[in-house]
Amino acid sequence: AQRVTQPEKLLSVFKGAPVELKCNYSYSGSPELFWYVQYSRQRLQLLLRHISRESIKGFTADLNKGETSFHLKKPFAQEEDSAMYYCALSGHNQGGKLIFGQGTELSVKP
């Protein structure tokens, strides 16, 4: 079964602290993994995807196939990073549909 699990519903850190949002997945094959972000009162938007291996707004995520994880990390959190973060999976030959995790609310305090 395809599943994306984000164990933390809420993550609260102080500005400047490192942050790691956890994501584990279950998929029989080689999926594509994404992180989407939803800022307050805004639409969902792509943050990054594992294929690109890029850093966006200081965030990085590495796909660990052995641990079936795709954790999102940032060394120094900023207040503007406060948002809902969703990990998502897309399987091959599935027409591009996304399976989302439950989401983690990141709150960065001053």
Added chain:
Amino acid sequence: GAVVSQHPSRVICKSGTSVKIECRSLDFQATTMFWYRQFPKQSLMLMATSNEGSKATYEQGVEKDKFLINHASLTLSTLTVTSAHPEDSSFYICSARVGQAAREAFFGQGTRLTVV
């Protein structure tokens, strides 16, 4: 980036009536669009895949007669919630991909449906 627009952004309807939500790709053609449902502070649940010119593919547990999807053109998909009930109240979001091979999905701003 590509823009996906939903209309209306908010709608309140009486129980038993039907509501239509539109999803448009403004600057690109989308052969495939997706409809999601999101409960407050919860995940997006995929409801169906909308394919231009053909029937939508519904996820398990989603009533196709209740949530009618029409994708009549390459830039418009509609979701009609028929005979709405209070339990249908939710946030409905559509998304579209730019091209068949593209993996990135662009999302609409969502529609808040309240059934009273």
